[in-house]
Amino acid sequence: MPELPEVEVCRQGLLPRLTGARIRSVRQRPVCLRQPLPEGLDSILAGRQVRDIRRRGKYLLFACQGSNDLGYLIVHLGMSGCLHFVAPETPMQRHDHLELRMEQAVLRYTDPRRFGLVLWYPGEDPEQHPALASLGIEPLSTSFTGAYLHGAVQRRHTAIKNVLMDAHTLVGVGNIYASESLFRAELSPRHVACRLAGSDCCRLAQAIRLTLEQAIAAGGSSLRDYRHSDGGCGHFQLECAVYGKAGQDCPRCGGQIVKIRQAGRSSFYCPDCQRE
DNA sequence: CCGACAACCTGTGAGC
DNA sequence: TGCTCACAGGTTGTCG
Numbered sequence: 001m002p003e004l005p006e007v008e009v010c011r012q013g014l015l016p017r018l019t020g021a022r023i024r025s026v027r028q029r030p031v032c033l034r035q036p037l038p039e040g041l042d043s044i045l046a047g048r049q050v051r052d053i054r055r056r057g058k059y060l061l062f063a064c065q066g067s068n069d070l071g072y073l074i075v076h077l078g079m080s081g082c083l084h085f086v087a088p089e090t091p092m093q094r095h096d097h098l099e100l101r102m103e104q105a106v107l108r109y110t111d112p113r114r115f116g117l118v119l120w121y122p123g124e125d126p127e128q129h130p131a132l133a134s135l136g137i138e139p140l141s142t143s144f145t146g147a148y149l150h151g152a153v154q155r156r157h158t159a160i161k162n163v164l165m166d167a168h169t170l171v172g173v174g175n176i177y178a179s180e181s182l183f184r185a186e187l188s189p190r191h192v193a194c195r196l197a198g199s200d201c202c203r204l205a206q207a208i209r210l211t212l213e214q215a216i217a218a219g220g221s222s223l224r225d226y227r228h229s230d231g232g233c234g235h236f237q238l239e240c241a242v243y244g245k246a247g248q249d250c251p252r253c254g255g256q257i258v259k260i261r262q263a264g265r266s267s268f269y270c271p272d273c274q275r276e
Numbered sequence: 277c278c279g280a281c282a283a284c285c286t287g288t289g290a291g292c
Numbered sequence: 293t294g295c296t297c298a299c300a301g302g303t304t305g306t307c308g
Contacts, residue, residue, distance in 0.1 A: 003301060034284075034303070058302080079301055080286075095286085113285050115302055158279060167303075174301055221301090264281065266299085 002077045004139070004172025005215035005238075007058050010083055014060075014107070017085065018050045021102040023064070031097045033111065034078065038120040045073065045100065054126075057135050057171030061126050072126035078115030084108055136169040139208050144170075146202025153193040153201060160196060161189035162263050164208070173208060176221060176243045179268045181208040183242045183252075188274045189267040190260070214238065242268040 002010065026042040038044070048064040048071070055061065060083075062073040075083065086108050092099070098109040098118060109118065121129045136152075137144050152170070156163050163169055164178040173181065182189050184207035187200060196204070215221055221238035241251050245268055246259035255272030 006301080032284095076302085078303080112287065113300090113302095115284070117303090155278085162279080165302090176301065263279085265302095 002058060002081070002220075003174035003177050004055075004058060005177070005212055006220040007060060007077065007172075008055055008216050009220040010077070011053050011055050011060055014083060015053055017105050018053060018062070018102070018107070020049065020051075021104055022047065022049045023100055023102055025101045027092070027099040027101070029092070029097050031114065033097065033114045034076075034117045035119075037098060037118050041098070041120065044071070044120055050102075056127065056132055057138070057167060058174075059132060069122065070124055072121040072123075072129075074117070074119040074121055074126060074129060074131065075109065076117040076131075078111060078113060078117065080113040081109065081111035081116035084110065134168055135171050136167060137171070139170055139172055139205075139212060144205060144209070146198065146205040149205045150196070150198045150201035153196055156193035158193060159189060159262055160187065160191045160193045160204075161267050163193045165263070165265070170208075172212065175265050175267075176240065177208070177211055177215065179243045180240060181211045183269060183274060184211055186274055188271070188276045189262060189269050191276055242270065244268065 023045045026045050028037050028041050031037065045064060048066045051063040051065045051070070053060060053062050058076055060075045062075070064071050064073055075081075077083070084107070086106050088101075088106050090106070093110065095112040096108050096110050100107045109116070117131065119129060119131060126132060137148065149170075153160070153163060161178050161182060164173045164181065165175065179189065181204065185200070185204040187196070187204060215238045218238040221240065242257050245257045248257050249255070250257055250270035250273060253270060253273040255270045257268055257270050260267050260269075
């Protein structure tokens with residue numbers, strides 16, 4: 001489901017209802033996501049107060065203050081994960097794996113494909129967690145510039161699309177926004193990364209930033225099962241320029257959008273105006 | 277070190 | 293209607 005914008009929109013949707021909320025109890029199912037859920041989340045979390053929700057790449061970090069210590073519930077939504085509020089007596093559904101019960105709200109974690117991840121980090125700095133420690137730069141941070149991208153791309157002999165999708169280089173850009181950003185920058189997804197000029201990298205970095213910012217402002221883009229945390233299926237949806245548009249006209253030059261396969265994933269682009 | 281690929285799992289839509 | 297197949301927003305491990 002979610003790339004950076006969807007995760008960020010989810011975070012913003014959760015913040016007002018969760019900040020300051022005290023967790024009363026936790027229900028979890030003995031299910032294996034990418035890893036098994038941490039054992040005993042109820043005894044870990046009950047009584048803690050949600051102080052804040054941060055985001056690192058596609059991970060959500062819930063700061064949970066106990067009487068003596070701070071810890072972080074770390075959640076990754078994988079391909080199909082979703083956090084949403086439910087009415088208190090709603091029965092657990094087939095793919096509901098975790099429930100945080102607060103006085104004012106009940107939050108569910110649902111994930112049919114179970115590529116998601118839930119972790120507990122006991123400590124002040126969740127970025128020390130191995131799952132986060134090797135993540136690349138945040139594309140919306142001020143340090144993400146064309147010069148940075150140009151440096152990061154130097155010894156990458158693979159297609160630029162693959163580099164954009166590599167979370168050790170750059171977080172948050174998945175299959176949709178990689179295609180969309182490259183379209184905006186007028187660069188082919190097949191362009192060999194290390195052959196990009198500095199000016200290309202400046203345009204691309206800017207394109208990534210704008211694409212992600214617009215998607216966040218639009219409330220994320222919705223394919224199939226994406227839902228906002230309030231359960232609504234965004235009436236705001238970002239319209240993709242090329243993703244999923246094979247055979248249709250390029251909105252910039254009128255050429256035909258094609259679909260190719262890169263590293264096992266579909267890429268969409270316009271061969272007429274996206275330069276190899 | 278780097279890159280390509282399979283694997284993890286369920287749901288959905290297309291085609292027959 | 294019902295079957296089979298390909299494919300879907302992510303990440304990790306393995307192999308060359």
